[in-house]
Each structure stands twice: as structure tokens, then as C-alpha cells.
Amino acid sequence: MQTIPDTSPASGTDGPGPARAYEDALAQGVFLIQKCNQCAGHIFYPRLVCTHCGADDLRAVEASGDAVVYSTTVVRQGAEEGGDYNVALVELAEGPRLMSRVENVDPERVAIGMKLRLSLKDEGGKPVVVFVPPEVRP
Amino acid sequence: MTDMLRGSAVIAGAATAGIGEAFGYDTLELLAAASAAALKDAGLSIKDVDGLFAVTPYHPLTSLSVAEYLGIHPRFADTTFLGGASTVGFLKSAAMALQSGECDVALICYGSHQRTGAAGKKGRLLSPLLDTLPYEAPYRPRNPISSYALAAARHMHDFGTTREQLAEVAVAARKWAQLNPEAFMRKPLSIEDVLSSRMLSDPLTVRDCCLVTDGAGAIVLVRPDRVKDLPKPPVYVLGSATEISHRQIASMPDLTVTSARESGRRAYAAAGLGPSDVDLVQLYDAFTINTILFLEDLGFCPKGEGGAFVSGGAIAPGGVLPVNTNGGGLSCCHPGMYGVFAIIEAARQLRGEAGERSVKDADVALVHGNGAVLSVQSTAILGTAATV
Ligand SMILES: [Zn+2]
Numbered sequence: 164m165q166t167i168p169d170t171s172p173a174s175g176t177d178g179p180g181p182a183r184a185y186e187d188a189l190a191q192g193v194f195l196i197q198k199c200n201q202c203a204g205h206i207f208y209p210r211l212v213c214t215h216c217g218a219d220d221l222r223a224v225e226a227s228g229d230a231v232v233y234s235t236t237v238v239r240q241g242a243e244e245g246g247d248y249n250v251a252l253v254e255l256a257e258g259p260r261l262m263s264r265v266e267n268v269d270p271e272r273v274a275i276g277m278k279l280r281l282s283l284k285d286e287g288g289k290p291v292v293v294f295v296p297p298e299v300r301p
Numbered sequence: 302m303t304d305m306l307r308g309s310a311v312i313a314g315a316a317t318a319g320i321g322e323a324f325g326y327d328t329l330e331l332l333a334a335a336s337a338a339a340l341k342d343a344g345l346s347i348k349d350v351d352g353l354f355a356v357t358p359y360h361p362l363t364s365l366s367v368a369e370y371l372g373i374h375p376r377f378a379d380t381t382f383l384g385g386a387s388t389v390g391f392l393k394s395a396a397m398a399l400q401s402g403e404c405d406v407a408l409i410c411y412g413s414h415q416r417t418g419a420a421g422k423k424g425r426l427l428s429p430l431l432d433t434l435p436y437e438a439p440y441r442p443r444n445p446i447s448s449y450a451l452a453a454a455r456h457m458h459d460f461g462t463t464r465e466q467l468a469e470v471a472v473a474a475r476k477w478a479q480l481n482p483e484a485f486m487r488k489p490l491s492i493e494d495v496l497s498s499r500m501l502s503d504p505l506t507v508r509d510c511c512l513v514t515d516g517a518g519a520i521v522l523v524r525p526d527r528v529k530d531l532p533k534p535p536v537y538v539l540g541s542a543t544e545i546s547h548r549q550i551a552s553m554p555d556l557t558v559t560s561a562r563e564s565g566r567r568a569y570a571a572a573g574l575g576p577s578d579v580d581l582v583q584l585y586d587a588f589t590i591n592t593i594l595f596l597e598d599l600g601f602c603p604k605g606e607g608g609a610f611v612s613g614g615a616i617a618p619g620g621v622l623p624v625n626t627n628g629g630g631l632s633c634c635h636p637g638m639y640g641v642f643a644i645i646e647a648a649r650q651l652r653g654e655a656g657e658r659s660v661k662d663a664d665v666a667l668v669h670g671n672g673a674v675l676s677v678q679s680t681a682i683l684g685t686a687a688t689v
Contacts, residue, residue, distance in 0.1 A: 182435075208436045234458075234556055236450040237503040238443050250442045250502075252451055252551055262437045262551045271503070275458045291439045 181209035184223060189290045194228065194281055196259060197221040207259035228281030229256035230294055237270040249273050253294055267295045304540055304571030308689040310396035310407070311528055312536040314343025314521035315648040320634045321485040323515040324417050328357050329370050331517035332412030336371065339519035344532045345406060350521075352377040352404025354391035358413055358428030358637045367410065377404040382430070383543065384672025385585055387411070388518075388641035389679035392541040395522050405523065409644075412517030413636035428637065434549050443502050445587070446510060448550035448674035450502035453590035455556040457504065459605065462593065464504050466608030468495035470589040471508050471631050473617035478628025480618060480658035485514050486632045495589075509589040511630035511639070518641035520648065525689070536648045537689050539665075540571025541681035550674045557605075561598035561669060561678040568667075569600075572682035576600035579682075580663040581650055582622060583643035585671035586629040592616070595669050596624070599680065623660045626650060640670035640679070651685050664688055 179187060181197065185208070188195045196207045200222060204215035212219050233254040237247050249270035253263045265273040266282065279294035316338030319331040326334075332355070340347055353375040355367040364378035379394045381387060388411050395407040442448060456462045472492055478484035495508040528535045544560035544567075547553045569575050576599065584595045593607030601622060602610040610616075616624035627633040627646040634642055647666035649655045664687050670679040 234451040234455040236442075236447050236454055237500075238441065238447060239500045239502065248441070250440050250447050250451070252556070260551050262440050262442065262549070264440050275455065286439065289439070 181211060181221070181223070185209040188223070189283070189292070192283055192290070194226045194283065194292055195223040196226045196255065196257060198224045205255070205257040205259050207255065207261050226281065227256050230254060230279040230281065232265065232273060232275050232277040232279065233260055234275060235265070235273045251294070253279060261292070264293045265295065266293050306396045306400060307539055307571060307573065308525060308537045309400040310392070310522045310538040311525050311531075312520050312538070312644075312648050312683070313523045313527070313531050313533070314339040314341070314345065315645045316342050316519055317483065317642065317645055318412070318517045319414075320483050320516040321514050322417055323414060326414055326515070327418065328359050328412045328414045329366065331414060331515065332357065332367060332410050332519070333370055335412060335517035335519040336408055336410045339521050340408070342533060343521040343523070344530065345521060347371050347373060349406045350408045351375055352395060352398050352407035354379045354388075354395050354407060354409040356380055356382060356387040356411055356638070358415070358430060361430055375404070383545070383677045383679065385587065385638040385640050386543065386670035386672035386677045386679040387638060389541070389644060389668055389670030389681055390543045392538050392644070392681045393543065396538055396541070399522060399524050407522040408519060409522070409641065410517070410519040411638060411641040413638070414515045415637045416513050416515045418515070436551070437549055445674050446505055447502040449588040449590055450505045451550055452553075452556040452594070452675060453504050453588070456590060456593065459557055460608065462608035464496055465492055466593070466612055467504065467509055467589040468492040469611045469614070470586065470592040470616070471495045473611065473614065473620070474586060474625050474629040474631040476614075476617040477626050477658055478632035480656070481627050481633060482656075484628035484633040485512055486628070505588060505590075511587045511635035512632065514634045514636050516634045516636035516642070518645050520641065520644055528686075534652045535686055536651045537684050537686070539574065539682040539684045539688060540568045541679065542567035542571065543677065543679040545677045547676050548673065553675060557594070559594050559598050559671075559675050559678055561595050561671075561680060564678040564680040565599040565669075568680040568682050572684070574665060574682055578665050579667045580623070580665050581626060581647070581660045582624045582667045582669070583627075583647045584625060584629070584669045585639050585643060586625055586631050587635070587639065587671065589631070591671060592624065594675070595671070599667065599669065618658065626655065626658050626660060643668045643670065644681070644683075647683050651683060
């Protein structure tokens with residue numbers, strides 16, 4: 164059980180700030196988003212102010228991990244450069260969108276509206292947030 | 302109620318330099334060549350410039366670099382970096398500076414040696430001034446193309462827009478370019494050519510994307526009391542407006558609606574005009590989806606109907622609405638940030654200097670700039686003396 168840090172400025176100015184707190188949690192296998200204590204809206208990426216209402220009163224919460232494809236593209240490149248790959252905009256069940264990649268499915272078959280589950284991946288020692296269709300969840 | 306700035310700034314001079322390939326020239330040289338030509342066009346000298354509105358992809362202190370290069374000491378300057386929307390955005394700050402007396406002669410200028418300067422240097426195509434985006438970088442989008450591809454994919458999903466309709470935009474631009482001796486790409490282009498060209502980021506092929514060229518553009522603005530001294534017909538800035546919505550594509554509220562809806566609404570209101578008053582349109586067509594989005598958001602057709610609107614050559618020469626009559630960023634030139642070239646083409650059309658591609662009896666032009674990844678939109682309405 165990881166502790167979820169308070170990322171509001173009320174917790175002081177010693178840090179970590181919200182971006183570092185996000186990275187630290189991700190390194191522990193937890194994907195954090197933020198929820199506003201004033202308007203209850205969620206945001207991503209981690210910030211000091213709520214983009215819904217302007218309050219500087221956010222707390223980090225663990226994302227449910229449920230999401231859908233909002234839009235998708237296939238970046239085309241030669242096999243010698245690593246081949247084609249997916250780039251998607253993913254909409255989290257809580258509302259915010261982020262850029263990500265849908266894996267375990269042919270990049271061309273990723274479709275808008277497709278249901279997804281979070282899948283954290285290690286890429287060269289860095290944790291990366293990707294998504295997979297739930298039926299092929301590893 | 303029309304805006305207090307309506308008609309308060311007049312385009313007195315406009316010029317381009319080094320469009321296409323300008324071997325052996327660097328960015329500031331091209332910018333200076335366009336600036337000198339625009340000032341001659343206005344019957345003025347570089348030494349008359351006291352308001353400088355400059356941006357390039359390579360100079361973070363652009364106004365300083367340009368002022369020094371030109372040998373001027375401007376008393377008002379604006380280097381606000383709105384990507385490709387910067388120069389259209391400058392029309393507002395220039396008009397305000399002129400009206401308030403902060404300057405008397407405003408020079409808006411842009412240049413880039415992106416094509417020949419970047420040749421063979423991978424990664425030099427994008428501005429080195431651009432920051433790395435930590436929440437995008439792990440996914441390696443081929444930006445800016447992938448961000449626009451994501452918008453195109455969502456538009457296709459929501460409204461049934463087709464790749465053929467996107468291709469119509471590129472084909473129309475090429476047909477206009479074939480009438481423009483200055484345009485860089487003038488070979489015939491068919492819808493099939495666009496569809497069968499190399500896919501870069503689905504659904505956008507290389508022919509759905511703007512050119513990479515060299516080039517510079519400059520315009521000179523003065524107050525209307527100087528109109529009688531100008532060698533060329535005046536082109537009035539009737540209204541302009543800018544709106545910023547995001548920096549990276551994941552933060553765009555709705556990928557099928559741009560802030561052009563809001564910048565357009567305010568620019569029309571300032572001019573006291575609407576889409577039906579517009580005789581010709583110069584839109585920032587970095588990608589084919591742009592033209593469709595902006596025609597919708599600027600009121601030329603309802604949301605979702607842009608694909609149908611551009612079909613059948615409707616925005617090509619002889620169509621229902623003249624759009625990007627120089628060939629646009631898709632076929633005329635695109636040296637990194639295109640906005641100033643849209644203004645220059647509108648001015649040339651309204652002055653009656655557009656030769657074979659002239660739009661007959663044109664009095665009102667809409668110019669639209671776009672920056673980064675549909676992130677910022679700037680709209681301006683320009684008019685001939687008949688409109689003031
Ligand atoms: Zn809030």
C-alpha cells in the first residue's frame with residue numbers, strides 16, 4: 164500500500180511538487196491523477212491549480228484505470244526504424260484525457276470508443292503509462 | 302456596435318522574399334529582404350520603422366535581433382510567440398500601438414531558412430525554441446503531424462469526414478498554386494495522388510501536410526491619415542482577435558472544435574461583418590484537416606459539414622468560395638510559421654495584384670492564423686477603402 168501524497172500547496176513548499184509526486188508514485192506502480200477539493204473535478208497532468216475552477220486545492224488520487232480511446236493514429240515508419248506504432252488520446256473514466264499508447268493490439272485496429280485498462284510498463288528503467296483492451300489484459 | 306479599432310490600421314506595404322528555396326541565405330537575411338521590400342512598397346524607409354513586431358523559429362529575442370540587424374531603435378515591440386498564429390496576432394497589437402501613438406510605422410515580419418538551412422540535418426525542421434513535453438514524449442508522436450492526425454481521426458469518427466474530402470483541400474490548394482508563379486509546388490495533383498502518397502500518421506499522408514520551404518514575409522502598417530501618401534491602394538484592418546486554448550493536443554477540449562469559433566466571432570463583431578460578407582479566405586492550412594475545421598468554426602458551413610463543403614472543387618479556382626488563393630501552406634510555401642503569408646496574399650488580392658488568380662470585385666478578406674497543435678487561433682478581417 165503506497166501512501167498518496169497531498170499535492171496541495173497547503174502541505175508546504177518543501178516539495179515534492181505535484182509533478183515530482185506523480186513521478187515518484189508512478190515509480191512505485193501507482194498512476195495518480197488529481198481531484199479538486201473545491202469542485203470535485205479531476206485533472207491530468209499533475210498541476211498546482213484546478214483547470215476546472217481555478218482553485219489551488221488539489222489532492223492526488225489513484226486513477227481507476229478504466230478508460231476509452233478518444234482518438235488514435237498510427238505513426239508510420241520503416242521496419243528498420245522499429246516499425247509502425249500507435250499514439251492515442253485516452254479518456255479516463257474520471258474525465259481527463261492524456262496522450263498514451265494502446266498495446267497488445269495491432270496499431271491499426273485501435274478504434275475510437277474502444278474500452279481500455281491501464282497497464283504500467285517499464286521502458287528503459289522508466290515507468291510509462293500505456294493502455295490495453297481489457298480482454299487481453301496481461 | 303463595431304470596435305474602436307475598426308479601420309485604425311492600414312496595410313501600406315507587403316512583400317515576400319526567398320519563397321521556396323533560398324540557397325545561401327539565412328533567416329535574418331530573408332527577413333530583412335522582405336522587410337526592405339515591404340517598406341519600399343509602402344513608400345517608406347527602414348529608418349521610418351518605430352514599431353517592430355517580429356518572430357522567427359530561431360531567435361528567442363527576435364525583436365532585438367531584428368532591430369539590431371535592421372539598424373533601428375523601435376520604441377514599441379512585440380515578440381509574442383503564438384507559433385504560426387503570431388503574425389496574425391500582431392495585427393491587434395500593431396493596431397493598438399498605432400492608434401495610441403506608441404508607434405507611427407509598424408513592421409510585422411517573419412522569416413525562416415527552414416528548407417535549405419535544415420537540409421540533411423535531422424531534427425532541424427522544428428523550432429529549437431520548442432520545449433519538450435514530458436507527458437507526450439514517451440509516446441513519440443510525430444509532432445506536429447500526429448496531433449493534427451488525432452484531430453482528423455476524431456472528425457472522421459464524429460462526422461463521417463473522409464480521406465477523399467481531406468484530399469480535396471490539398472487538390473484545391475494545388476490548383477490555386479498553379480495560378481501563382483511564386484508558389485513552390487505547381488505540378489498537377491489529383492485526389493488519387495494524395496490518397497496514394499506516403500502515410501505519415503493516419504489518416505494524414507505527406508500530401509495532407511504542408512510544405513517545408515524557405516521564405517520571409519513582411520507587412521507595413523500605418524494610421525489611416527497617411528493613406529493619401531501611399532503609393533498602393535490601402536488595405537484596412539477591420540477587426541482581429543486571438544484565442545488560446547491549450548499547448549498540447551491532449552488538453553484540447555474538443556478535437557473537432559477550435560478556438561477559431563471564438564476568435565472569428567470577435568473579429569467579425571469588431572468588423573461589423575459576417576461570413577456572408579467575406580469575398581475570399583486565407584486560412585492557415587498546415588494540414589488538410591485545418592481548412593475543414595476553420596471553414597466550420599469561422600461560419601462558412603455548419604460544424605461537421607466541412608468535408609462536404611470542400612468537395613467537388615468548391616474551394617478551388619472557379620468554386621463557391623476562394624480559399625488560400627496563393628496555394629496556401631500546402632502548395633505555395635510553409636517556412637515554419639505561415640501566418641504572415643496569409644495576410645500578404647489577402648492584401649495582394651484586395652489591391653488587385655493577384656494576376657491570374659485574382660478574385661473579382663473582392664472587398665473583404667478573412668485571414669486566419671493557427672499556432673502549435675490547433676492551440677491558438679487568430680482571425681483578422683481586412684477590407685478595401687470601400688469598406689470604411
Ligand atoms: Zn476545481
